[in-house]
Amino acid sequence: MACYLTTGKHMSLYWSFGTVLLLLAITAPTALVFGFGGAMAARSRILPLRWFGKVYIMLVRGVPDIAFFLFFVIALDQAFEWMRHQFLCPDWDAPIRQGNDFVVCAAAKLPLSTAPQWVHEVYGFFTAVLTFAIVFGAFAANVLYGAMRAVPRGQLETAEAYGMSRHQVNWRILIPQMWVYALPGLSNLWMVLIKATPLLFLLGVKDIVYWGRELGGTANPRFTDFPHGDWRMWYFLALLIFYLAFTRVSELFLERVMKRLTRGQATTGGEAQRRAGA
Amino acid sequence: MKKLMMTATALALGAGMAAADTIRMGTEGAYPPYNFINDSGEVDGFERELGDELCKRAELTCEWVTNDWDSIIPNLVSGNYDTIIAGMTINDERDEVIDFTQNYTMPDPSAYLALSKDVDVDSGVVTAQTGTIQAAFVADSGATLVEFATPEETVAAVRNGEADAVLADKSYLVPIAEEDDSLVLLDREENINMGIGMGIRESDTELREKFDAAITSMKEDGSLNELIKKWDVGATFD
Numbered sequence: 029m030a031c032y033l034t035t036g037k038h039m040s041l042y043w044s045f046g047t048v049l050l051l052l053a054i055t056a057p058t059a060l061v062f063g064f065g066g067a068m069a070a071r072s073r074i075l076p077l078r079w080f081g082k083v084y085i086m087l088v089r090g091v092p093d094i095a096f097f098l099f100f101v102i103a104l105d106q107a108f109e110w111m112r113h114q115f116l117c118p119d120w121d122a123p124i125r126q127g128n129d130f131v132v133c134a135a136a137k138l139p140l141s142t143a144p145q146w147v148h149e150v151y152g153f154f155t156a157v158l159t160f161a162i163v164f165g166a167f168a169a170n171v172l173y174g175a176m177r178a179v180p181r182g183q184l185e186t187a188e189a190y191g192m193s194r195h196q197v198n199w200r201i202l203i204p205q206m207w208v209y210a211l212p213g214l215s216n217l218w219m220v221l222i223k224a225t226p227l228l229f230l231l232g233v234k235d236i237v238y239w240g241r242e243l244g245g246t247a248n249p250r251f252t253d254f255p256h257g258d259w260r261m262w263y264f265l266a267l268l269i270f271y272l273a274f275t276r277v278s279e280l281f282l283e284r285v286m287k288r289l290t291r292g293q294a295t296t297g298g299e300a301q302r303r304a305g306a
Numbered sequence: 307m308k309k310l311m312m313t314a315t316a317l318a319l320g321a322g323m324a325a326a327d328t329i330r331m332g333t334e335g336a337y338p339p340y341n342f343i344n345d346s347g348e349v350d351g352f353e354r355e356l357g358d359e360l361c362k363r364a365e366l367t368c369e370w371v372t373n374d375w376d377s378i379i380p381n382l383v384s385g386n387y388d389t390i391i392a393g394m395t396i397n398d399e400r401d402e403v404i405d406f407t408q409n410y411t412m413p414d415p416s417a418y419l420a421l422s423k424d425v426d427v428d429s430g431v432v433t434a435q436t437g438t439i440q441a442a443f444v445a446d447s448g449a450t451l452v453e454f455a456t457p458e459e460t461v462a463a464v465r466n467g468e469a470d471a472v473l474a475d476k477s478y479l480v481p482i483a484e485e486d487d488s489l490v491l492l493d494r495e496e497n498i499n500m501g502i503g504m505g506i507r508e509s510d511t512e513l514r515e516k517f518d519a520a521i522t523s524m525k526e527d528g529s530l531n532e533l534i535k536k537w538d539v540g541a542t543f544d
Binding site for chain 2: 128142145148252253254260
């Protein structure tokens with residue numbers, strides 16, 4: 029049993045937990061930055077910027093995730109390589125698009141095909157982070173956009189009456205207050221993000237669900253030292269427990285954040301807190 | 307002086323290593339005996355041994371990469387790896403998008419695996435992996451097609467009764483039938499497999515020629531037949 033649970037394949041499963049947690053740890057803040065940027069752009073007074081923000085939110089929210097993950101990443105990778113190709117191999121005369129093929133000079137490959145496998149894996153990981161951030165950023169942008177409009181107008185008017193500039197009103201009054209309105213929506217996104225990680229395999233990053241399925245699948249004695257039947261149920265059960273535990277911990281944490289954000293706010297929650305304290 | 311010579315040797319070696327091309331071999335890793343992930347988490351199987359030998363003969367450095375079957379061709383044409391060596395049957399539809407080397411297995415009949423011998427595969431529910439020649443075949447026959455992303459899931463669908471039979475390469479199904487008494491191979495077989503080849507980008511003629519030559523040399527000295535026998539992947543070349 030101990031031998032079985034410590035095969036190289038199982039080690040890969042344990043590692044992939046790390047991959048998933050790291051991905052979440054990097055993606056969540058990145059997506060929030062994208063979302064914040066998107067929401068600010070959508071509210072901007074500059075017309076092209078406002079268009080950009082709105083188109084970003086609309087477009088990404090409208091495209092199915094799976095299409096995004098299958099095609100966008102390949103397009104993104106090709107865009108990087110195309111730019112490197114223009115820069116690194118100016119005297120290359122063969123066309124880049126040859127029928128279905130995308131051919132750039134060897135020096136423009138990203139990562140270089142001579143690079144060790146781990147470089148490819150790290151690169152794949154970061155394209156994954158970027159794609160997740162763009163997708164979830166669009167949803168976050170919409171949540172934040174709504175939250176910014178939910179801050180009571182009276183608060184902003186008071187700030188203006190004190191002589192604050194538009195910039196000051198934004199950064200000192202609007203943004204600190206909007207989080208309480210944004211948090212329920214953002215916490216939803218976080219929960220969805222946690223469970224969206226199996227999409228990673230579409231990008232060639234092996235996540236826990238991939239390894240769970242791979243390890244749980246029927247193991248034929250011809251091809252392994254540890255033959256067993258279809259054990260996917262047990263592996264998936266373990267993953268289920270992991271996901272439930274993880275989302276529960278997240279919930280508890282988000283509740284605390286909510287309590288903190290509610291303090292002193294002109295919401296029913298804030299009012300209740302004030303009364304309880306008084 | 308000695309130090310200088312060592313540096314020179316190291317440089318020469320380094321240059322030599324850089325000159326040898328690195329070829330990334332894309333496979334699925336879920337289709338034993340052709341390719342699968344072994345206990346230590348590495349790609350193993352008939353195609354692993356074959357690929358390593360071909361690379362040695364073609365004097366290439368090869369790196370193994372696994373990719374989901376669904377997106378295995380798009381990732382090849384966009385250059386994320388240089389070959390597909392994943393039990394992929396040569397057929398016209400794929401040939402329009404990518405090029406194939408000559409076949410390195412003989413045409414292997416496709417077989418049905420079911421819970422009992424009296425399944426009607428002409429009108430029942432037959433499962434096959436998405437994007438395979440078998441799936442295309444079932445879609446055109448009278449049977450109802452149920453597709454799954456991985457070969458493992460197609461067999462599981464037969465076990466739990468979701469499908470009456472699974473259609474797949476015979477050499478994939480035989481080891482499964484032998485290990486599981488509840489599953490039987492039907493007598494009926496379909497000759498739709500034209501042999502398996504390596505998939506290579508259409509623009510990569512040079513690489514295809516290198517692998518073609520290596521496959522020819524392995525066919526000639528009988529080493530390919532030995533591998534076919536060892537992994538039990540159908541008939542040998544004569």
